[in-house]
Structures are given as structure tokens and as C-alpha cells.
Amino acid sequence: MTTDFTPESERLIMSDSYVIIGDGIAGASAAETLRQEAPDADITVITDEGESLYNRILIKEYAKGKLPEAPISIHDESWYDDHDVDLRLDTVVVDVDVESDEIRTHEGETIGYDKLLLGIGGTPQQLPVENADAKGIHHFWTFQDARKIKESVEDADRGAIVGAGLLGIDFAAICGAQDVEAKYLMRGDSWWRYALSNEGAEIMHEAMRERGVEPVFDSGVDRFEVDDDGHVEAAVDPNGERYECDFAGVAIGLDLNTELVEGTPIEVDDGIVVDEYMRTNVDNVFAAGDITRFYDVLLGEQAQNGAWGSAKEQGTIAARNMIDYESERFEWVSSYSITHFDFPFLSFGHPTLGDDSVEATTAEGEWRRVALKDGKVVGGVLIGDLSPQSAFKKLMREGRDVRGQTDLLMEPGFSVDDLAAPTEQ
Amino acid sequence: MPIREQGRRMRLRRTGTILPEARIRHYDELGDDAQATVAELAGRPRTAAEASDLEDGDVVKFTDYYVVRAR
């Protein structure tokens, strides 16, 4: 036991120091909440990016040529001064020492903390193929990436896109908006096959085709070919088909930035493991946003989200629990929309999980699928008609057992009241 | 923070021009109620009760860009 000889009067005015790594929406919303709820705290936010918080989910609109830069910024640098937050741009944290409660930056500076928040997100994976780093081949995570994509796609005539998921389709939309004829090379026989059946995916394929982006199935990229300047000139798929392109977008997945805590006692399991209060197994270290594998109280098991709203909420919840542990749980149904086409698309919860599912075409161009686990809704996808989203999210929050009534979920005007009243357990 | 007028109705008008000073909200930034309202009003000549996290003049990125008009 250590004895604290600090006089009581001094201890009362000593403020806690909070260090936040990452100025994405998770880190930034934590900083905002900390400032509101702990007015005297010392807060430091460190980011390896050269700019402070911006709207990562609008940078695709910038790359499409639909938005100017200015409205994409969320916190300009004066926000940090106004809120007495010490912002360190262009600073990479290279080491976390949980024994001495310190982090170290790439410049060798050591910063101590009372509480640490890891809001460090992920990094797009590179394709492990020949010439994957050639000029004209892009990954998409930062505003800087978006600027390069915009510049490159504006000069391009033909594109190739790899990665049949939520980020790949952004590349498809960018090509479509910038009049670049593109081939979308997919490994399976449909887009996002883990969450959609062929019937639902076909609505998305048709929308891509209308924008000059042709889905190519049972394909992928075996290698890229480059010209004498090292610029991409073709993507060759595993079947030997060659697709000429002067722009390529690769979105095959994210590597979570857990490397930073390797070699520390912080538990990692494809993400930093946290409880429902966003705390890691080290008492004064918390994590929020894409980086977490959190305890999902609705699902009853560890889960991951990769969405803006969830990362923002986790940042807020983490901050509250850093101030007062167990004060608020993260209880949230995540959702992620695609708004590139003239109909909306929404995925909610965990659409790729579950042991059962129901799906239906409810009208022309309208399709839905609901994933179920042990008779309860765990996620789903809505195309065209988003009106049942509130009802499905409510069922998830309430953990309602819908066994024997799943047909009702497919009715066009479905409402929670259509279900039989829940029986007492 | 200005106090909001109670009982206002909002509608969405498609817009092609985005001014640099506009406040732009992506659909996924909105709370559940505002999302439901936007999905209901977009592209339709209807009004609904003003959603709590949207303000007159905001631009929402949904299937198009829509400017919020609240009266």
C-alpha cells in the first residue's frame, strides 16, 4: 500500500489527465464529453493525421466531386484552443507503457496519463499481389486518400474496383459520378454475399450498371500490370482475364491498429477487447470506435461495429466511464447506409451473424432481409424501403423473441404492434 | 444555444448547390427519429414534425442532397 502525502486541499484541485490517441469520431467525441463533464481535466488528443477531426463518411462525396472541402471539417484547430484541449497533429504514438502510465511518440516525447483512451481505428489492407502499390491504385480511409483519389479519378477513363463490401461500393460510386467506366471485380457471385442473397444484391448490381460500373463475378485480382512509369494499366483476374484501367480502388478490408498495444497486457482479439463500459482489462485504459471488440449487451457476446454512429457513441460512453466507471453502458444498434443511388440501402445490427434469416421482395426494387439468432433479430438489410428500421431496431433493443412470427417481419407496413404481446419468461 | 421554437414542421427540398459554409449531415450521423423523418420526407411533398437533431438550413446527404426547411 502507498500512502498519499498530498494535502487534502491540493488533491481537490489536482485534475485528472486524459490522453486520447486518435482524433477520429470516437476520440473526438470522447474529448468533447470529457470537457463537458470534467471541466478541469487536462485533455490531450494525439493524431498521426495532419488535420483535426473531419467527417470521414463525407469524404467519398468530396471524391465524387459533389462536395467542397470546407463543410467536411468538423473540429477546426480553434475548437481545441477554445475547449482547452492540447491537440498534437502529425504525431504517431509508438509505444504504450501501462506499467508507468505513459505513452511515447515517434519523436521520443513521453506523455503521462491518469486515464488513456485508444480510439485508433484501422488501416485498409493491401492486396497481396504483384504491383499492388503502383501509381493509380488507391485505398480509402483518410481525407488525404480522398484528395488523391479525386485527382486520379478525374484524369482516368477506365477503372477497376476490388472488394465487394461497403467500402468497395464507394469506389464504384466515385467512378460512376466521375464518368469513369469501371469493372467491379468480385470473388463470389454477388456483392456483399455475407449479408445479402442474390436477389437483394441484384438490385445493387443493377444500380451499379446504370452508373457505368459493371460487376464481374467469380473474379478478383491476381496481379496488376503497370506501364513504364509504374502507373497501373490493367488488372488481371485469377481466370486470366485482363481489364485495362488507369484507376484502381482496393477495399478488401481493414487491419485494426492493434499493433500499438502488442507486447502490453492489454487484451487483443482481432480488436481491443473492452467491456460494455469500453474499459480494457487494464483498469485505466479504455478503447472506443472501430478498434474495439466490445461486449454487446443486446447480443450477449463480444461484437464489432464499423460505423460512424457507433464509434461516436462509444467515444461518449468511454469518456463517461473514464470519469466514473460503470456509470453508463454501451447499448446500441448500429446502422450503416448507402446513399449513392436513387433508392436507399441500410444495414443494421449484425447482418452477417445469426443462425437463421428471413427475406422478401416487398415491392419492385424493395427488398429486406432480417438475420435471427435464437429466435431474436440480430441485424438485417433494407433496400428501397427503410420504414421498418425503427421497428427492427426496437425489437433488437427489447430482445423480443419472434419465433413463429417471422413472416410478419416481411410485411410492407410492419410495426412492432403487429406481433403478439411478449410472454413473461 | 438558441431555444428551438416548439411545434414547427419540416420539409426537405432537393438542392444542387452546396455552399462552403453549409452544415452538412450525412444520414448516418442522425439519430433514429431524424433518420425516420428524412427517409419519409425525401423526394415527397410532405411535412413532418421537426426532428430534434436537424435545423432549418441544414443539408442532409441521403439519396440526394436535401436542404431542411423548418417553419
Ligand SMILES: Cc1cc2nc3c(=O)[nH]c(=O)nc-3n(C[C@H](O)[C@H](O)[C@H](O)COP(=O)(O)OP(=O)(O)OC[C@H]3O[C@@H](n4cnc5c(N)ncnc54)[C@H](O)[C@@H]3O)c2cc1C
Ligand atoms: C471511405 C469511408 C466511408 C465510410 N462510410 C461510412 C458510412 O457511410 N456510414 C458509416 O456509418 N460509416 C462509414 N464509414 C466507417 C466510419 O467512418 C468509421 O466506422 C468511423 O469513422 C470510425 O471512427 P474511429 O474514430 O473509431 O476510427 P478512425 O476514424 O479510423 O480514427 C482513428 C484515428 O486514429 C489515428 N491513429 C491510429 N493509430 C495511431 C497512432 N499510433 N498514433 C496516432 N494516431 C493514430 C488514425 O490515423 C485515425 O485518425 C466509412 C469509412 C470510410 C473510410
